[in-house]
Amino acid sequence: MSSQPRLYRQIYDQISSQILSGEFAPGSRLPTERELSEHFGVSRPTIREAIIALEATNKVTVKAGAGVYVKKSTDLNAGINNEVSPFEVIEARVLLEGESAALAAKMITPSEKVELQAAFENLKKAGIDNTPASADADRKFHEVIARATHNRVLANQIHALWELQENLEHIKEAHTSVCDKQGAKRIDEHLVILNTIVEGDADGARTAMQRHFSNILEVMHAALEQQALEAAKLKGSQMRERFTIGLFSDSK
The missing domain is CATH 1.10.10.10 (Winged helix-like DNA-binding domain superfamily/Winged helix DNA-binding domain)
Structure with missing residues (x-):
């Protein structure tokens, strides 16, 4: 043979x-x-x-x-389409990035601590509004953590999730709306993540990252419920108008 x-x-x-x-x-x-x-x-x-x-x-x-x-990552994820929900992406991120933060707390080097601190300062400087600069700074912060794991496979998977989030329009819109509502709270959450990683607190870093994503999910659920409520109100209003016209319009 x-x-x-x-x-x-x-x-x-x-x-x-x-x-x-x-x-x-x-x-x-x-x-x-x-x-x-x-x-x-x-x-x-x-x-x-x-x-x-x-x-x-x-x-x-x-x-x-x-x-x-x-x-490209979007091509590698070609089987993932618009049927994927924002909740699935966030769930995947909390699973991967929670452990990424814990591992980074153990593996991060002094130079990477400086890089992570600088990434946080850039995020804070970009402000609480969800501008392109703020979104870029947010991604940079998370990618520094991913690299600090010194696990290239894990870092590559987290990179692919960011690509997915930014290239599927409905997921990007959902994430943008969440960031718009979080404001200063988002900065505070990143500060806790930064501090726990720099201090080498793996359990604390994991919890801080998971809590960050848990808050994102809460805002996303609330937004979805509000959309459903508004849609129901609109439908009810349209029905009321239709049948009011039908029953009480002046006859000619």
């Missing part, structure tokens, strides 16, 4: 792992076929077969004359 299929599969697995870890970032161009051949110490036909397998499993896209590119 030929060992060639096993060999290309090994290369496929290694490149897949590098994509998942973020070593080959979403949207980036893979090294050339020749470079990959030299790097892995295999023939170019073997690399070609591995690339075909990567393309078939939706990990890369091959652009004629341009090279092989890692699919």
Whole structure:
């Protein structure tokens, strides 16, 4: 039996792992076929077969004359569409980012503590309004924590969730409305997260991050209930107007 299929599969697995870890970032161009051949110490036909397998499993896209590119997070999440609710995204974030905060509290380096403090100061400076600058600062704060875990797979998954949140319009709108309502409370919650991580308090960091997302969910639920109430009132008003016109309009 030929060992060639096993060999290309090994290369496929290694490149897949590098994509998942973020070593080959979403949207980036893979090294050339020749470079990959030299790097892995295999023939170019073997690399070609591995690339075909990567393309078939939706990990890369091959652009004629341009090279092989890692699919962006939104492409990697192509199976996730508008049927996904904002609640599902927040639930995924609290599960991943709660543990991310706990791990970061144990693993964060002195330079990363400085970076996290600077990210918080930028968030505070951007203000309590949900401006693009504030949204960018918020994301930066969370991504510093993700990197401080020193777990590239975990950091990459959190990055993918941010991409999902920002690229599915209904989820972006829901998150924006929540940030608009949280105001100064959002800054206070991030300060608690910052302090617990810097102090190395893993349990406290996990609780602070979970409480932050719990508050987001509470605001989101309240907004949903308000929307339902307003829709019901509007429907009732329309029904009242319709039947009032039908029963009491002047006859001609």
